[in-house]
Amino acid sequence: MIKRPIVFSLVRDQSIFMTAIMSLLTFLSVLALGVALSIGTGVIRWNNQWELFATVQVTDTNKYESVQKTITENMDKMTSVTEITNEQMQELMSPWVSGGNIIKSYLPKMWEIKFKTKDDMAHIGETLSKDARFLPHASALKSSTSAGWKMILMASLVLTLTLGAIAICISYIARNIAMLHRRELEILNQIGASDNFVARQMQIIVGKICILASGCGFICAVPVLLLVLSTAHSARIGLMAMLGLSGGGWFTLLLLPIAIVIFAIWITRKTTINILKNS
Numbered sequence: 001m002i003k004r005p006i007v008f009s010l011v012r013d014q015s016i017f018m019t020a021i022m023s024l025l026t027f028l029s030v031l032a033l034g035v036a037l038s039i040g041t042g043v044i045r046w047n048n049q050w051e052l053f054a055t056v057q058v059t060d061t062n063k064y065e066s067v068q069k070t071i072t073e074n075m076d077k078m079t080s081v082t083e084i085t086n087e088q089m090q091e092l093m094s095p096w097v098s099g100g101n102i103i104k105s106y107l108p109k110m111w112e113i114k115f116k117t118k119d120d121m122a123h124i125g126e127t128l129s130k131d132a133r134f135l136p137h138a139s140a141l142k143s144s145t146s147a148g149w150k151m152i153l154m155a156s157l158v159l160t161l162t163l164g165a166i167a168i169c170i171s172y173i174a175r176n177i178a179m180l181h182r183r184e185l186e187i188l189n190q191i192g193a194s195d196n197f198v199a200r201q202m203q204i205i206v207g208k209i210c211i212l213a214s215g216c217g218f219i220c221a222v223p224v225l226l227l228v229l230s231t232a233h234s235a236r237i238g239l240m241a242m243l244g245l246s247g248g249g250w251f252t253l254l255l256l257p258i259a260i261v262i263f264a265i266w267i268t269r270k271t272t273i274n275i276l277k278n279s
Contacts (some may be wrong), residue, residue, distance in 0.1 A: 014176075015209065018169075018173055018209050018213075019209050019212055019213045019216075020213075021213075022166070022169065022209060022210055022213030022214070022217070022264075023212075023213040023214075023216040023217045023220070025162055025165055025166045025169065025217070026213055026214045026216075026217025026218060026221075026256075026257055026260055027216075027217040027220050027221045027224075028158070028162045028217075029162045029163060029217070029256060029260065030217060030218050030221035030222075030225070030253055030256055030257065031221045031224060032155050032156075032159035032162060033155075033159050033252070033253060033256055034221065034225040034228075034245065034249075034253055035155045035225070035228065036152050036156050037245055037249040037252065037253070038225075038228070038229060038232075038243040038244060038245055038249070039151050039152050040148075040152055041242070041243065041244050041245065041246060041249065042232075042240070042242035042243040042244065043145055043242075045242040045244070046144065046145065046148070046242045047138060047145060049242070050137040050138050051118065051136075051138045052079070052114050052115045052116070052117075052118065052121060053112065053113070053114050053115075053137040054112075054113050054115070054121060054125060054134060054135060054136045055110060055111070055112055055113075055134075055135045055137065056071070056110065056111045056113060056133070056134055056135075057108040057110050057132055057133040057135065058108055058109040058110075058131070058132045058133075059108045059132075059133070061109070063131040063132065064109050066131045067109075067128060067131050067132045070128055070131075071111060071113070071128075077115060077116055077117075077120040077124060078113055078114065078115055078116065078120070078124075079114040080113070080114045081111055081112075081113050081114075082111065082112045082113075083109075083110070083111050084111065084112065108133075121136070163260075163263075166260060166263070166264065167263070167267050170210075170263075170264045170267040170268055171271045173209070173268070174202055174206065174267070174268045174271040174272050174275070175271065177202060177205060178202075178272065178275050195272075195273055195276045195277075198272060198276060199268070199269045199272040199273055199276075202269075202272045203265050203268050203272075206264055206265060206268040207261065207264070207265050207268075210260065210261045210264040210265070214257035214258070214260050214261050215257065218253075218254070218256075218257045225245075225253075228243075229243055229244060229245070
């Protein structure tokens with residue numbers, strides 16, 4: 001089988017420059033998507049962790065026994081019940097309040113409860129709300145969840161801008177190749193070469209650059225992403241500690257460089273066909 005020669009080619013400096021640019025853009029794309037997926041996983045884990053937890057506060061000591069009775073009667077619907085002592089409350093409030101035993105009379109009686117189901121939580125919470133403050137942890141931590149979604153939005157915006165930059169760069173590469181090989185295009189046009197043939201030649205060049213660049217960008221992005229996750233896990237508490245990537249997340253990241261190559265080849269074809277139609 002006779003190997004068909006490639007009509008167009010790039011000089012070494014141009015090839016290196018374009019490969020470097022595409023590698024950088026792929027690196028940023030993989031990193032942005034990885035951060036977005038990691039934060040999304042963290043938000044889901046965070047919500048699942050706290051959605052069955054609630055705190056009960058009794059400020060009126062006359063209602064303490066009524067609340068205690070309600071909790072005792074519904075123990076079968078709870079996974080765990082922890083009553084927070086005055087000493088623990090004082091320890092929690094010590095950075096802001098001082099005064100020894102004087103504040104004991106002002107401290108509310110508190111329980112931290114984990115329910116078995118959301119329905120149990122809603123039903124018992126309605127009963128407890130008559131005599132105490134019922135505070136679901138998921139509601140109290142909405143600000144953390146909201147911050148997580150905003151971070152996902154920002155990472156998605158970076159990803160979108162990076163993909164837009166890739167489209168512009170690929171279009172520039174195709175136009176640059178066409179300008180460098182204008183004479184060859186004229187010859188091909190005179191001998192009756194089809195637009196599809198010319199576009200395919202351009203796609204071969206851009207495809208080779210993008211395959212190499214996407215591979216390099218992905219390989220460089222993975223250790224940086226692992227470092228980000230390791231740093232987040234070192235926090236040990238809070239939403240940051242929940243960040244992570246599942247098997248599906250890593251598979252999605254692996255598909256991104258492939259999608260970038262396909263996208264680049266498609267952009268090259270569209271750009272080349274437009275150039276040939278306008279020439």
